[in-house]
Amino acid sequence: MRRFLVTFFIVLSFACSQNGLAQHALQHLSEVLFGETVIKVARSTKPPTSSESSVIFSLMYTEKFLVVFSIIKDIRFINTFTAPEEVKIVSADFKSDDVSIIFILFSNGNVVELNYVAGGWHETSRVPNPNTFANAQKIIGDAVYILKSGKVYASRDTAKTWAIDTTNIGTEYVQDVTVDTSFYGWVATQSRNLYYQHPDSNVWHKDTSFTTTGFPQAIFVDRKGRMFVSTTASANYVWMSTNKGSSWANTSSGITETITSFGDDAFGNIYAVGIGSRAYRLSNLALPWISIADSINAQAYLPSTAKIINSISGDTTLYAATRYGMFQSTDFGANWVHSPNQLQSQAHIFYTPVVKGGNYYFVSTNLGIYRVKAGDTTSEKVYPKQGYIWGVNVLMSDSAGNVYANIPFKTGPSTSIFYTFKSTDQGTTWVPDTAGHGALGINAGTQTFDFWVDRQGTQYLGGNGKFYTKKPGQSWKLDTLGLGLKSGQYVKAVILLC
Secondary structure: OHHHHHHHHHHHHHHOOOOOEEEEOOOOHHHHOOOOOOOEEEEOOOOOOOOOOOEEEEEEEOOOEEEEEEEEOOEEEEEEEEOOOOOOEEEEEEEOOEEEEEEEEEOOOOEEEEEEEOOEEEEEEEOOOHHHHOOOOEEEEOOEEEEEOOEEEEEOOOOOOOEEOOOOOOOOOEEEEEEOOOOOEEEEEOOOOEEEEOOOOOOOEEOOOOOOOOOEEEEEEOOOOOEEEEEOOHHHOEEEEOOOOOOOEEOOOOOOOOEEEEEEOOOOOEEEEEOOOOEEEEEOOEEEEEEOOHHHHOOEOOOOOOOOEEEEEEOOOEEEEEOOEEEEEOOOOOOOEEOOOOOOOOOOOEOOOOEEEOOEEEEEEOOOEEEEEOOOOOOEEEEOOOOEOOOOOOEEEOOOOOEEEEEEEEEEOOEEEEEEEEEOOOOOOOEEOOOOHHHHOOOOOOOOOEEEEOOOOOEEEEEOOEEEEEOOOOOOEEOOOOOOOOOOOOOOOOOOOO
């Protein structure tokens, strides 16, 4: 078991340099993301200031990795940046007026600046004040803005010094901040207001043409300068301005939920991601919005209301940043496939310790359950065979090599219920082990139960005032012998004394 873990992390260390940026000539951005939950996809909207005019930049990031995609004289490169172990990447974006600069905001408040010079990216650390910006939410801009706890902070000397930037906003709670194609700053507040700021000023001005009954949630400016604001009101989920905020039109037709993020592509299509698992496309600004997330949701072993997609953006190929890694589409989101990636099985997030069953070691990741033979470095996804799951928090085995898990069983295109599963062939096939569930009234699933298996293969489920056992070859039974559990009492651990 220990040998497998060491081998596994050596693979990761080769892929992502611990010294910051490493450059690889790879075909797809997603090849270094390891199937992580991808938070955002972003694209530069202005050529770099360097002499290499034929350079196009894009970036993607997860909580631990930032990936910069560069096309230099028709050659594609990927640069990867690894966050320090003790922090997560909260936000990252290009400097609005100079895309040869990227700012990365960490969860402890530190800001790292990456500079593109002479064909490569170089790291410069900036530490504004961890106590001030710890747990901040976003970094963006020309004058660089950081959003934290409803307030905007600004730096006008490339992240060297910072000051709170709320002149004319006062005590209004800022929900989101962005920068338009003319480098004006924009903020949306929970007082149902929009404000803008000239790039050479530190004063915010109210956009009096914007009126809405809902609370603004996200503000976005596409590469053509068109603006979109989402709100919580069902009658006006999305507002659009094509004249830099001089007037606004309700463009909500087809949207059925509050929108949390927007994106665009090289063809002028706009994409919106909802608070649930839905995503939408608006083509040629012609309503209604079209739902485009069905083929992603069909591959997810989660209820349809779960948040699966974080953001969508792209150029000729469209990318969706999801909790299952990166998906891509070449038909404007009508169909999605998991981005090509021979390392997807080596997911960075693990939900259980490594478990040995027979000749294999098993691990639960944010893509599914994988197995690998002792001494081997190539892992295989064994559940689900098609599609993806996450959050399988219990994976156990018995002395006979059988493997057990409390995992979701797909009951419809986008619905699932957790049940106890068992594999008697070292993960090749998985069968629900639910004999007796009906008589016990636990057909609604076992997600709320704690689950254990001892070395003899006896299974245990513990819930609110309930404790169930199942011996090999028998049905599940309510075990009340000597326990006397009452409502509010739970069995939280089972230890077999041999």
